Amino acid sequence: MKEEQIHEHDRPIQYATRQLTFRSPVLEGWKWTVHEITAPNPGPLLCVMAGIHVNEVDGIEATFQLVERFRRELRCGTVSIMPIVNLPALKDRTQHVCPIDGKNINFSFPGSSQGTFSEALADALLNEWAADAVVLIDLHGGDLCERVARFSVAPMIGDKSFDEFAFAVAAAFESDIIVQIPPELLMKPGRSCSGRARQRKFAAFAEAGGNGLLDENSVSFHREGVLRVASLLGMIEGQARRNEKQPYIATEYHWLKAERDGWCRYAVEPGDLVENGQSIASVNDFNGSKMYDVIAPVTGIVLWRCTHAIVTSETDLFGIAAGELKSYVTNP
CATH class of the missing domain: 3.40.630.10 (Zn peptidases)
Structure with missing residues (x-):
């Protein structure tokens, strides 16, 4: 030690x-x-x-x-x-x-x-x-x-x-x-x-x-x-706030997987608000022909997305936060 x-x-x-x-x-x-x-x-x-x-x-x-x-x-x-x-x-x-x-x-x-x-x-x-x-x-x-x-x-x-x-x-x-x-x-x-x-x-x-x-x-x-x-917790002196922007509060977390192997083109980024039914990516075959759209299953905010174009049926493409999606005012 x-x-x-x-x-x-x-x-x-x-x-x-x-x-x-x-x-x-x-x-x-x-x-x-x-x-x-x-x-x-x-x-x-x-x-x-x-x-x-x-x-x-x-x-x-x-x-x-x-x-x-x-x-x-x-x-x-x-x-x-x-x-x-x-x-x-x-x-x-x-x-x-x-x-x-x-x-x-x-x-x-x-x-x-x-x-x-x-x-x-x-x-x-x-x-x-x-x-x-x-x-x-x-x-x-x-x-x-x-x-x-x-x-x-x-x-x-x-x-x-x-x-x-x-x-x-x-x-x-x-x-x-x-x-x-x-x-x-x-x-x-x-x-x-x-x-x-x-x-x-x-x-x-x-x-x-x-x-x-x-x-x-x-x-x-x-x-x-x-x-x-x-x-x-009172362990150090008070820390300054980063900004006054209030977070969105969500109560659901949805994972979206790719349906088939292919070449993915993403249309949204983490932090973007998406609507139920919106196309948020498209997957082509490896000859460039479109196979299907990836559709948002809920209205919510994108928490994360895959960044690689090559995807398989095991690839997690998106995480979307949903639910009440209210703005919460924290104490200063």
Whole structure:
């Protein structure tokens, strides 16, 4: 373990890196690097992770920058940061899944210590590393061949006080869209924030980025969002708002797959409003003849889209947020 002290106004902030292992025998032999920053004053534990999808580099870069920010600015409590969750995917830059079991860690929560690698890791993240965290933050956005809007996810359990704070955590990212997950969907395997909500614990889940490319605007979105969550918890001094634009609130999340292999021409971008029945892409055969239009099944906002022209019947083309689609006014 490496430790050092940084003095800010004569108040030492402790910094350490350590190699984290988990109890499940499925995870034996793997070690996850975590950076821990501890203020001199007691306070909450905040856990931040990225790299469930290793090509979503903006979230990973944001965690590196956050280590330096918290080493200077943390006033109380402890921040534990895990920059890369999906270590097995690093070697080949594997898209979307963990190459050990072929599963998407992102949809494996709450997981199981007796399950496959992805399921055991999901369980360990929730019940070992982040078990005592007041908030767990999970940063995503823009794997290879994919571009996403700036959005965050707020799981709802049907308890007013819990749901209000869960929404406040999601709103701290000042995203363009907030997707509320209704209680009935939390029983299915899902994201880290859903797994935490099932435990009546809080989490933030944020997306921004595209095509596995570093983009400073997306890095800033993740970095400043985490800092605003820390400010909400009283761990650092208050953070300025990014802008006064209010997010759209959605209650549904629709996935659209390609029907057949072909050459796709996209007509809309992440963040665009689409109407039910609108053509949002067309798919040609590989001779250039049009086969079919991709039709929006609902009125909503495009959360993300595939960016590659070559698609197969297994390709996810779009994610669309729908539902009430109301503008929500947050407190300044």
